[in-house]
Amino acid sequence: MRIANVRIISQATFLTLFLVCLYLSAAPRIDGYPVSIFLEADPLVALSTAISTGQLYHVGATGLFFGIGLLVATMVLGRFYCGWVCPFGTLHHIVAWLGFPRATKARLEANRFRRWYWIKYGILLAMLVGAAFEILQIGLLDPIPLLSRSMTDAVFPAVDAGLRVVGLGGIHPSATPEFSGAWLIGLLFLTFLLLNLWVPRFFCRAICPLGALFGVFSRFALWRIHRDLSTCGGCNLCSKGCEGACEPEAKVRLAECMVCMNCVEDCPDGSLSYEFLPPPEGAIAGVNVTGRRAVLAGVGGLFLMTLLRRSGSAVLQSGQRHLIRPPGSLAEEAFLARCIKCDACLNVCPTSVLQPAGLEGGFEGLWTPVLDMRMGYCDITCTLCGHVCPTGAIERLTPAQRTGTEERPDGSDGPVMIGTASYDRGRCLPWGMDTPCVVCEEVCPVSPKAIFTREERVIDRDGKPVVLKRPYIDPQKCVGCGICEHECPIRGPAAVRVGSRIGTI
Amino acid sequence: MSRRGLLRRLAETGLAAAGVSGAAIWLHGRQPRGTAAPPAPVSSFRVDAAAGAPRMVIARGTRPGPLVDAALEEMGGIERFIAKGDTVLVKPNAAFDRPAWQGTTTNPDVLGAVVAACRRAGAAEVLVTDNPIHAPEGCFRKTGLGRATEDAGGKVLLPRPSDFGPVALPGTILDGWSVYLEPLLRANKVIGIAPVKDHNLALASLTLKNWYGLLGGPRNRLHQRMDETIADLAALVRPTFSVLDGTRILLRNGPTGGSPDDVVAGDVIALCTDGVALDAFGATLLSRTADDLDYLRLAEEKGRGTRDWRSLDPREISL
Numbered sequence: 001m002r003i004a005n006v007r008i009i010s011q012a013t014f015l016t017l018f019l020v021c022l023y024l025s026a027a028p029r030i031d032g033y034p035v036s037i038f039l040e041a042d043p044l045v046a047l048s049t050a051i052s053t054g055q056l057y058h059v060g061a062t063g064l065f066f067g068i069g070l071l072v073a074t075m076v077l078g079r080f081y082c083g084w085v086c087p088f089g090t091l092h093h094i095v096a097w098l099g100f101p102r103a104t105k106a107r108l109e110a111n112r113f114r115r116w117y118w119i120k121y122g123i124l125l126a127m128l129v130g131a132a133f134e135i136l137q138i139g140l141l142d143p144i145p146l147l148s149r150s151m152t153d154a155v156f157p158a159v160d161a162g163l164r165v166v167g168l169g170g171i172h173p174s175a176t177p178e179f180s181g182a183w184l185i186g187l188l189f190l191t192f193l194l195l196n197l198w199v200p201r202f203f204c205r206a207i208c209p210l211g212a213l214f215g216v217f218s219r220f221a222l223w224r225i226h227r228d229l230s231t232c233g234g235c236n237l238c239s240k241g242c243e244g245a246c247e248p249e250a251k252v253r254l255a256e257c258m259v260c261m262n263c264v265e266d267c268p269d270g271s272l273s274y275e276f277l278p279p280p281e282g283a284i285a286g287v288n289v290t291g292r293r294a295v296l297a298g299v300g301g302l303f304l305m306t307l308l309r310r311s312g313s314a315v316l317q318s319g320q321r322h323l324i325r326p327p328g329s330l331a332e333e334a335f336l337a338r339c340i341k342c343d344a345c346l347n348v349c350p351t352s353v354l355q356p357a358g359l360e361g362g363f364e365g366l367w368t369p370v371l372d373m374r375m376g377y378c379d380i381t382c383t384l385c386g387h388v389c390p391t392g393a394i395e396r397l398t399p400a401q402r403t404g405t406e407e408r409p410d411g412s413d414g415p416v417m418i419g420t421a422s423y424d425r426g427r428c429l430p431w432g433m434d435t436p437c438v439v440c441e442e443v444c445p446v447s448p449k450a451i452f453t454r455e456e457r458v459i460d461r462d463g464k465p466v467v468l469k470r471p472y473i474d475p476q477k478c479v480g481c482g483i484c485e486h487e488c489p490i491r492g493p494a495a496v497r498v499g500s501r502i503g504t505i
Numbered sequence: 506m507s508r509r510g511l512l513r514r515l516a517e518t519g520l521a522a523a524g525v526s527g528a529a530i531w532l533h534g535r536q537p538r539g540t541a542a543p544p545a546p547v548s549s550f551r552v553d554a555a556a557g558a559p560r561m562v563i564a565r566g567t568r569p570g571p572l573v574d575a576a577l578e579e580m581g582g583i584e585r586f587i588a589k590g591d592t593v594l595v596k597p598n599a600a601f602d603r604p605a606w607q608g609t610t611t612n613p614d615v616l617g618a619v620v621a622a623c624r625r626a627g628a629a630e631v632l633v634t635d636n637p638i639h640a641p642e643g644c645f646r647k648t649g650l651g652r653a654t655e656d657a658g659g660k661v662l663l664p665r666p667s668d669f670g671p672v673a674l675p676g677t678i679l680d681g682w683s684v685y686l687e688p689l690l691r692a693n694k695v696i697g698i699a700p701v702k703d704h705n706l707a708l709a710s711l712t713l714k715n716w717y718g719l720l721g722g723p724r725n726r727l728h729q730r731m732d733e734t735i736a737d738l739a740a741l742v743r744p745t746f747s748v749l750d751g752t753r754i755l756l757r758n759g760p761t762g763g764s765p766d767d768v769v770a771g772d773v774i775a776l777c778t779d780g781v782a783l784d785a786f787g788a789t790l791l792s793r794t795a796d797d798l799d800y801l802r803l804a805e806e807k808g809r810g811t812r813d814w815r816s817l818d819p820r821e822i823s824l
Binding site: 027028173174175350351379429435436437438439441442443444445446447448449453469487488489 | 601602638639640641642643646663666704705706723725726728729730731757758760761762763764766767
């Protein structure tokens with residue numbers, strides 16, 4: 001079989017596997033499958049969170065070691081991940097294949113190396129510098145979290161809704177989930193895909209910080225693409241199908257070469273081969289980043305990252321403003337140092353209470369998970385979000401650890417409290433409008449209930465005595481699950497809302 | 506331009522114009538998609554009883570399955586209610602995705618026994634459904650009600666938006682309300698199986714309150730007129746018979762429970778064709794009386810049953 005066909009099978013397999021993992025994440029299906037495997041095997045996730053936290057996260061046998069394994073493999077085989085494994089890369093490959101002109105001349109022009117491809121190394125450097133200052137933003141552009149987020153928040157719901165319209169069921173086991181601001185995530189995803197019509201693999205060649213990381217490590221590659229100058233006729237056809245734009249017709253740029261093998265297939269003279277330890281002078285091993293550009297990226301990145309942090313999230317960290325984070329989340333600062341915005345937690349959440357944050361937590365918190373109690377509620381025994389979190393931003397708890405009958409890893413016990421509900425008495429029917437209600441009390445899931453009622457005798461506006469059950473919150477019992485807010489019959493802002501934990505002693 | 510070409514151009518333009526105009530005329534004045542269907546009435550599912558047939562059975566014992574079978578036998582056998590080829594809708598309380606021991610949902614063993622009995626009587630289909638508060642899949646899974654249904658030969662239906670439509674129920678608060686109509690219109694027999702639960706606002710959640718799970722729309726607003734709503738639910742669903750599942754009793758912190766301390770063993774099952782009477786009996790299991798429950802008074806006033814359950818001459822058995 002042609003080696004390029006083997007590569008296509010590999011790409012198709014990994015793309016399918018990636019989509020299957022996302023499919024299996026939807027709540028009732030998950031059933032212990034290692035659905036976060038692609039995220040855990042992402043060495044950029046491993047490296048950047050190791051820099052931002054000082055730890056290579058793992059729970060049990062799984063964890064970010066997988067990613068380091070891929071780096072080691074890259075040092076042996078080159079940047080094969082991009083050409084053979086990466087599901088986002090495969091999507092770019094497909095779009096470019098479908099949409100880019102077939103003519104040899106256009107292809108040769110499209111696949112020549114462009115100097116501005118160095119930008120991806122700049123992005124990588126800027127993000128790693130940021131991580132060193134505990135500002136983790138790789139999730140914005142690292143292809144694995146990016147694809148996971150785009151699929152979860154935008155593509156799957158859109159496809160699901162479309163399938164339902166034409167009566168073909170849906171991907172999601174129940175209703176189509178909705179994610180606020182998903183349009184922006186979807187639009188960005190689409191833009192990256194459409195850029196392939198201008199330059200094939202635009203994202204991979206110019207933007208991808210994960211590809212850049214592999215590029216840096218591919219300088220050690222033992223197996224490399226090698227051109228035999230003694231037989232080469234100089235036709236340049238080797239770069240016709242070149243995925244990485246690595247110039248196989250000249251000195252192959254190892255940092256750009258995705259080992260796609262198209263040059264080996266396309267060479268009419270059989271001059272190109274993938275060789276163990278070929279003569280080193282046939283290749284350019286380093287990346288095309290000059291010292292000045294590196295300084296520019298580093299300093300620029302540091303400025304940008306610091307700017308991001310000074311855009312509101314400091315207020316969050318001082319506790320003056322607060323986002324409701326998933327149960328088991330670390331404290332805000334530590335959470336942000338780990339969260340890669342992959343939104344795996346949103347995918348697994350059975351009620352869609354988890355939503356991608358907009359700018360309410362500063363730009364730093366963009367697309368990180370927050371709870372929106374009008375969209376859903378947080379099941380008080382559910383710990384799925386922590387189980388799929390690849391970086392430990394959300395701790396992996398057992399249901400018993402969540403409900404508090406078992407001690408948690410940090411030594412705390414008692415129920416996990418993510419917030420506290422409180423009443424807006426002007427909007428509340430029994431409080432403000434002499435009308436019975438207390439749906440909130442009915443659905444309050446803890447025992448004894450955090451919401452209790454007092455019978456109060458009031459005189460209504462017609463002078464008639466009325467007995468009302470008026471609801472109150474016991475802050476020692478309220479875990480902040482938000483089902484009261486979710487079920488409150490008041491339209492618009494609910495009459496009972498979950499805010500940050502109220503600091504009772 | 507040739508004559509042929511001219512004619513073809515004219516014909517093309519004419520056809521296109523006619524197509525567009527025709528489509529406009531066809532679409533003009535049609536009912537827009539998504540227009541609410543006219544309210545549909547729900548018929549009674551009661552069966553005629555022979556003179557002297559038992560009207561209520563109270564069975565006490567610790568094994569839920571045999572208890573159901575014995576109670577049905579005492580009532581005159583399941584064949585009295587279910588005929589060959591019937592489509593039976595069974596409505597347990599699956600409101601929360603909580604394990605059965607918490608007593609917040611119908612005991613799966615009780616449900617399984619009822620479903621199996623219907624199948625034995627030759628029912629073509631036994632549909633089990635609820636429109637719960639928590640996500641339906643999770644509810645049917647964690648409560649064990651889904652497994653119990655399938656093991657007994659029934660079929661779990663999960664509510665879909667298209668299954669709901671407005672109900673015609675003149676003179677009640679529910680007239681025009683969105684109801685889980687699809688299974689109600691599909692079935693020709695309906696059986697309700699409700700656990701016995703404490704409830705702050707309604708004081709007790711029993712067989713009548715259980716029909717709340719067939720309501721759609723913004724049903725949380727009906728809490729503002731809870732007693733009236735429950736009394737009218739007795740008019741919405743006139744079941745073939747109801748089962749009061751007192752195998753576990755949720756004494757406090759209802760209707761959600763959550764703690765073993767909230768639940769006691771009740772070891773009782775009651776069957777009745779009159780939900781008002783059944784709930785009047787059920788109130789006693791929560792150390793209340795029928796007079797405490799305002800919705801029972803309202804339901805009786807509207808002629809939907811009797812609170813004087815003893816007048817139905819209940820047969821009591823023990824296993």
